[in-house]
Amino acid sequence: MKLAVKTYTKNIVPKLNYDVLIENQADGTVKATLLGLPDCQGLGNTETEAIEKVSQSLQTRLETAKIVTLEIEAPKVENPWLKIAGKYKDDPQFDEMLEYIEEYRRELDADNEEREV
Structure with a gap:
């Protein structure tokens, strides 16, 4: 199996899209959770505020981490x-x-x- 890792310099980082789960809470607040990263959440009085907070949470997390793309070559299977x-x-x-x-x-x-x- 061959693996290729793509990394980007800070100047040439592609935009990434994330799916966010929006949930209305019993106390009237709104919780936004980044799908795939359940510990990355934002809580706000409105949906917009919750999304802004989850975005800030992700930005803070990425200051000390990075995202890489793995390309995995599929195993060759005989027809x-x-x-x-x-x-x-x-x-x-x-x-x-x-x-x-x-x-x-x-x-x-x-x-x-x-x-x-």
């Missing part, structure tokens, strides 16, 4: 159909079977055409 590909190429009855299949398909097509009329 299961390749195991039987060409299995019947030397079978003397293979051409006969193909002719049977083609004839059956023609019969089905003819039946379908009759039903459509």
